[in-house]
Amino acid sequence: MLEPAYQADVVIVGAGVAGLSAAHRLTSAGVTTVVLEAAPYVGGRMSTEKVDGFRLDRIGRLLSTAYPELRLTPGLDALPLRPFAPGVLVHADGRTHRAGEPGGVTSAGGARGALGAARAFVAAPRRPRAARRAGPSPDGTVARAAPQAAVPPLPRSFPPLGSAIDQARLAAALGRIAAAPVERLLARPDRPAGHALAARGMPARTVEGFLRPLLAALLCDPDLTMSSRSADLALRAFAAGRLCVPEGGADTLPELLGAALPPGTVRTGVQVTSVSTTSVRTAEHGELRCRAVLLATGARAAAELLPGLRVPSFHPVTVVHHTPDEVPSAGAGLLLDADRRGPVAHTAVLSEVDPSRAPAGRALVSSTILGAPPPDVDRVVRAHLADLYGTSTLRWELLAVHHTPDAVPAMPPPHDLRRPVRLLAGLYVCGDHRDTSTVQGALHSGHRAATALLTELGADSAHTAAPLPRAA
Numbered sequence: 001m002l003e004p005a006y007q008a009d010v011v012i013v014g015a016g017v018a019g020l021s022a023a024h025r026l027t028s029a030g031v032t033t034v035v036l037e038a039a040p041y042v043g044g045r046m047s048t049e050k051v052d053g054f055r056l057d058r059i060g061r062l063l064s065t066a067y068p069e070l071r072l073t074p075g076l077d078a079l080p081l082r083p084f085a086p087g088v089l090v091h092a093d094g095r096t097h098r099a100g101e102p103g104g105v106t107s108a109g110g111a112r113g114a115l116g117a118a119r120a121f122v123a124a125p126r127r128p129r130a131a132r133r134a135g136p137s138p139d140g141t142v143a144r145a146a147p148q149a150a151v152p153p154l155p156r157s158f159p160p161l162g163s164a165i166d167q168a169r170l171a172a173a174l175g176r177i178a179a180a181p182v183e184r185l186l187a188r189p190d191r192p193a194g195h196a197l198a199a200r201g202m203p204a205r206t207v208e209g210f211l212r213p214l215l216a217a218l219l220c221d222p223d224l225t226m227s228s229r230s231a232d233l234a235l236r237a238f239a240a241g242r243l244c245v246p247e248g249g250a251d252t253l254p255e256l257l258g259a260a261l262p263p264g265t266v267r268t269g270v271q272v273t274s275v276s277t278t279s280v281r282t283a284e285h286g287e288l289r290c291r292a293v294l295l296a297t298g299a300r301a302a303a304e305l306l307p308g309l310r311v312p313s314f315h316p317v318t319v320v321h322h323t324p325d326e327v328p329s330a331g332a333g334l335l336l337d338a339d340r341r342g343p344v345a346h347t348a349v350l351s352e353v354d355p356s357r358a359p360a361g362r363a364l365v366s367s368t369i370l371g372a373p374p375p376d377v378d379r380v381v382r383a384h385l386a387d388l389y390g391t392s393t394l395r396w397e398l399l400a401v402h403h404t405p406d407a408v409p410a411m412p413p414p415h416d417l418r419r420p421v422r423l424l425a426g427l428y429v430c431g432d433h434r435d436t437s438t439v440q441g442a443l444h445s446g447h448r449a450a451t452a453l454l455t456e457l458g459a460d461s462a463h464t465a466a467p468l469p470r471a472a
Contacts, residue, residue: 008034010453011280011290013272013305016044017439018430019296020257020266021446022453024074027262029459034288035261035296036270036280041251042258044298045407046439048249051399053359055249056321058402060366061439062218062334066241069443075260080247082354085333088217088243091388092209092338096330099167099210100174100238170206177232178239185232190413193231194224213336214238217346219437220315220408222370227415230436237440243334248356253439275305277426291457292426294449299409299433306423312433317407318369320344320381325395327352327363335388342384343377345370365396373403409433421449428453 010026012019015037026033041047049056063070065083070076087101177185188196193215197207216222218234246252258266271283275295280288295302303309332352337344347367351358358364367381374380378401382393409432419434430449435441 008032008288008290009457010034010292010294011036011288012294012296013275013280014044014296014298014301014431015039015042015254015258015266015268016296016298016431016442017046017254017257018432018442018446018449019294020075020254020261021069021073021443022294022296022430022450023261023265024257025447025450026453026459027265028074029454031454031457031459033265034290035266036272036282036288037266037268038271040268042266042268043251043254045404046250046254048251049400049402053362054321054323054364054399055357056364056400056402057245057250057319057366059317059404059407060245060250060319060368061408063244063246063439064237064241065244066237067438067440067443069440069447072447073257073443075257076253079253079256081244082247083242083244083332084348084353085331086242087333088214089330089333089335090210090213090338091335094387096335096388096390098333099170100214101171166203166206170210173202174235174239177236180236182233182236185236186229186417188229188232190227190229190415192225192413193221193228196228196231197224209338211235213338213346216370217334217336217368219411220317220370221410222340222345225410225412227411227413227417229413229417230411230415233417233436234438245350245354247354272305275427277424292428292453294453295427295429296431296446296449298406298431300406302429302431302433306427306429309423309429310433312409312411314406315408315410316371316403316405318371318373318377318401318403320367320369320373320377320401321399322365322367322382322385322393322396323358323399324363324365324393326391328365328389328391330389337384337388342387343369343371343374343380344384344388347385347388364399372405373401377401409437411437418448421445422452422456425456 009032012023012033012035015035019035020042023033023035045059047058049058065081070079087098090097090099197211212224215224215231215234218238219226270285272280273283274281275293277293278289280293295305299311303311328349330349334346334348336346344367347365349363350366351364367385378398382396386393417436421428421430421434423429428449430445432438432442432445435445
């Protein structure tokens with residue numbers, strides 16, 4: 001039970017990873033901090049259900065070993081990460097291919113072609129020819145070219161991942177974007193990612209056969225309507241590191257953060273009803289007076305406490321968990337569906353990536369639908385998985401279906417990658433809706449908020465927010 005007259009320098013509302021990240025930096029600087037969480041557990045959307053020895057993520061966001069905040073956030077130095085196999089598996093035209101692995105180009109001609117594609121990939125987008133010819137109209141305004149299609153339509157006969165040269169060019173392009181300075185990526189014009197990729201000269205078969213399903217898995221936007229800058233940062237993280245998941249489930253990360261805070265810092269089961277610059281009122285625990293308040297809830301909950309705060313649209317996500325009678329042969333790879341002929345966007349035998357996700361002798365297959373679950377979800381998903389994995393799924397057992405309508409904040413262009421965290425003196429807000437819609441974005445948003453708070457409170461800290469992101 002909280003004492004009604006409890007005093008703190010900062011009260012953080014919300015114990016998701018953004019709020020916990022901020023709490024670590026504040027307490028490390030000697031700032032007394034209380035974190036209030038309405039749920040009975042920490043983590044927010046990074047939660048995991050335990051069923052008969054299986055550990056089932058509710059959303060299952062993918063991480064990258066290249067995320068800087070996984071290294072910079074106090075309390076995460078002991079976070080165990082389980083990497084997927086290098087690259088990804090792509091299912092296209094009834095076949096499965098491995099793509100996106102680090103590698104070089106062997107032939108001189110291939111190297112020249114790869115270099116050209118890499119330059120196109122990291123260079124500023126080219127203006128369409130019609131746009132270059134556009135001039136002033138009779139009324140003095142500038143005539144605009146007709147809208148360009150994001151990606152030209154593909155004939156069904158195209159090679160699923162393109163020719164060997166296309167694949168070599170893609171490998172070189174990924175290598176170049178991994179090394180590209182973040183400042184260069186953020187200096188590009190921001191527009192829908194699908195349009196940007198086409199304008200850079202990326203072959204349609206490369207976009208449809210690899211980049212679209214990959215970005216859908218990373219940012220949960222299958223139509224590539226997301227900010228091209230956000231997409232570039234996501235591709236940079238993919239190319240510079242390995243996709244991975246926290247060992248034991250998504251909730252391992254926030255639980256590790258919460259456990260590393262001073263005892264009594266985090267209070268779960270506390271419903272906040274109103275906030276001001278100097279106090280927080282709760283439903284059952286009275287009022288807490290403080291010097292500053294940090295809202296670290298989801299965007300919708302934050303707007304309920306502060307009417308008028310921007311609420312983005314969201315990408316809904318459904319995760320379907322099965323245990324198979326026989327382990328599919330995909331190994332520890334992330335399997336992407338490029339055909340889009342069923343509900344599953346990507347799937348993995350997670351027990352091959354992280355054996356702690358399933359009890360001994362059992363396997364766990366987790367599959368993500370980027371939207372609401374279809375009717376008869378178990379039968380429809382198993383039918384799609386039978387095609388993706390090339391095996392019978394008739395005897396697969398459904399463990400759980402988790403649907404989250406507000407899973408991932410949308411990032412349409414122009415997207416402010418560093419939306420201000422300071423609303424006014426004494427009142428701050430953070431979360432992935434103020435940054436990139438990734439775990440890296442949530443952690444970095446908390447980092448930025450803590451740094452701003454320390455400045456306002458006049459506290460010293462060795463932890464300062466980086467001026468620019470190093471990965472999405």
